[in-house]
Every structure is written in C-alpha cells, then in structure tokens.
C-alpha cells in the first residue's frame with residue numbers, strides 16, 4: 492500500500508485526497524494507484540535482468556480495461572482463463588503473441604478464437620483437452636502451441652480454496668504422467684509442444700514451495716530432453732502473496748532472484764529456456780482501496796456494528812475466504828470514542844461483513860477505506876440484493892479518472908424481459 496498515505500490526517504492515493512473522489516463519485520468506489528501497479532510490474536521485470544522472460548499478468552485478479560492497458564503499454568503478457576478475458580486483453584491493446592491460456596475447461600469456441608488471434612501458448616490440463624485442441628487446430632489448418640500444466644504435488648501452505656498444486660486438486664496433470672502426455676502430443680498434427688507450466692496456489696508467503704515446484708518441473712524438463720522433447724519455456728505460474736495483515740511475503744525481486752539462482756544451479760542445458768511467470772495479486776493487490784460510507788452505528792447487547800453502504804457483493808473475500816482486510820478511516824478524527832466494531836454491509840446474510848472486531852473512532856457519515864482490494868475485489872463483485880456494481884477510479888499523480896461507471900438501474904436489469912402475456 493505504498494501509494495496510499497495520510498497527509499495531515501487525510502488518506503491520499505498518490506497526490507489525490509480520497510474524500511475528493513468520494514465526493515465526486517459517491518461510494519462504494521474502488522480506487523487504484525497507477526504508480527503502484529506499474530512499479531510492482533517493473534519490480535518483476537527488472538529482477539529478470541537480461542534473461543529471456545515473459546511476465547503474463549493474471550487477468551482474473553483485476554480485469555478492468557484501464558488496468559490491462561497500463562500493463563500492455565509496459566510490454567506485459569497476459570494469463571487468461573476465458574474468452575471474455577481474451578477479448579478484454581485484445582481491446583486493451585495487449586499483444587496476442589504474449590497471451591497464455593490457462594484453465595481446466597477451455598471450450599471449442601474458446602480454442603478457435605485463441606487460435607485465430609495467434610496466442611503464445613495453451614496451458615493444457617488434461618489429455619481430453621489436448622485431443623480436443625488438436626482436433627480444433629487441424630480443422631482450422633493451424634498448429635496450436637502447447638504447454639502441459641503439471642501438478643507437482645507441492646503443499647503451498649495457503650487457504651484450501653486457493654491451493655491448486657496438491658494431488659486432490661482438479662488442476663493440472665500429475666507430474667508422473669506428464670511425459671506420457673508429451674509423447675502423445677508429439678504425435679499430433681495440430682499440436683506443437685512449446686513448454687511446461689505449473690501454478691501451485693495463491694497468496695503464498697514463502698519461497699520454498701515455489702522452489703520445490705521449480706525443482707520438480709526442471710527434473711521433468713531434463714527427462715523430456717533425454718526423450719528427445721525440447722521445451723522452449725518453463726512457466727512457474729503466479730501466486731506470490733501480499734501483506735494484508737502481518738504477512739511478510741518475499742518481494743517480487745527477491746522471489747525472482749531466488750528462482751533464477753535455482754535455475755542457474757541446474758546447469759547449462761536449461762539456459763536458453765524462456766522463463767514465464769503469471770502474477771496477479773502481487774501486482775495489483777496492494778494498489779487498491781474500497782471506500783465505504785458509514786450509514787448507521789448500531790449497538791446491540793453484545794456488539795457494536797458499523798453498518799456501511801458497501802457489502803459482500805462489492806468485496807466477497809471476507810465472506811468467501813474469511814479474508815482479513817485492514818479498515819481505516821479516510822479522515823483520522825479524534826472523537827475520543829474508540830470502540831470495537833463489526834463493519835458490516837446491508838446485504839441480508841450474516842456472512843456480509845467487511846471486517847470484524849475492529850477498533851475505530853468513528854461517526855455516522857464518515858468514510859472508511861478497506862485496504863488491499865486491488866486483486867480479487869471488483870472482479871468478484873455481483874449484483875446480489877440488486878445492488879449496482881461499484882464505480883472504479885484510477886489515480887495517476889494528482890489526476891484521477893473513472894475507469895468504470897457505477898451501474899445504474901438500467902444496467903442492473905439489462906437483458907431481462909417480461910413474459911409475453
């Protein structure tokens with residue numbers, strides 16, 4: 492959250508007071524820092540030095556067109572999981588040749604479109620998917636570049652919903668079976684083998700699981716070379732965590748340097764491979780806040796509630812993962828009335844909370860900022876309880892721009908119709 496700071500008791504994003512944005516746009520509103528997003532991307536890029544690499548930003552973390560366009564301008568690649576994300580990247584000016592297509596259930600239509608625009612690589616997650624891709628490519632007279640997503644069976648030590656590299660997971664192909672899949676792929680007319688990838692989970696706060704996954708994947712690369720299959724790239728996925736509370740994940744540059752060291756140790760046979768990563772959260776996560784206005788303070792026998800105009804439909808992570816987000820006042824007032832509050836929204840669910848047990852000195856009408864919501868925030872929002880989706884704003888220095896309008900009542904009901912009679 493380096494781009495968000497208090498100046499004279501007022502919370503700023505870069506050089507813009509958040510109260511100014513709330514006054515003009517209302518709440519709830521997501522506010523992102525352009526500088527912070529760009530800096531995190533550059534941290535990764537610079538850490539690679541001269542090595543052949545590609546950073547494929549994981550679009551699902553935050554897919555706003557303005558965010559994608561910023562990264563495209565820096566030269567970023569993109570990791571997508573649907574045709575919707577593909578079209579977004581293209582519309583934002585992303586280079587199709589730098590797109591990686593992940594996901595367990597790519598449909599024929601998605602494969603067709605991705606082949607049409609010429610993406611960098613399909614990350615294949617099952618033999619059946621490989622067969623289907625081969626068929627689609629042959630029917631189009633194309634050859635599909637393919638990487639096999641292996642499941643290295645590494646414990647990422649993270650929330651079970653976002654751990655993806657264990658045997659029990661639906662993701663990837665067991666690493667022991669991978670060489671059979673490569674052998675099969677090498678016989679296919681519509682397939683060109685280009686790489687190997689894995690992604691073991693999200694919000695990882697240690698380097699060790701990544702290194703373990705890298706070791707196992709490199710071992711496979713060596714075995715494949717012995718079998719005459721030479722890979723052009725290795726993709727270690729995304730998943731580097733950020734600090735929400737007191738986590739101390741390695742910084743992007745530490746993470747990359749540790750991986751490069753290990754890579755170096757493995758010897759010269761790997762030196763020409765392109766190194767791909769797919770970071771999402773660690774680029775945008777700490778670059779956004781969500782502003783919420785306090786509607787009511789409510790005291791019950793056992794609890795104090797700060798009821799805000801922002802809810803689980805705007806930010807689902809607390810309800811879904813029991814995730815912790817820091818909540819701070821936008822203006823630091825000293826009313827001398829600090830209390831412990833549950834910060835909750837208007838949605839009719841007891842799971843509708845943004846934070847529980849928070850000490851705050853607040854009054855009705857004050858603005859709160861929910862921190863570290865740049866990733867898996869707005870993208871997971873819904874219209875539950877017929878709540879229009881929030882606005883999104885990007886700050887750049889002392890300027891700011893609406894990058895998504897707040898939905899209105901027509902947006903809310905778009906596409907619905909009455910029965911004819």
Ligand SMILES: *Cc1c(COP(=O)(O)O)cnc(C)c1O
Nearest residue numbers: 549593693729730769770771772
């Ligand atoms: C979600 C995902 C990512 C990004 O994960 P972060 O934790 O946001 O870095 C990268 N690759 C794949 C395949 C994913 O599913």
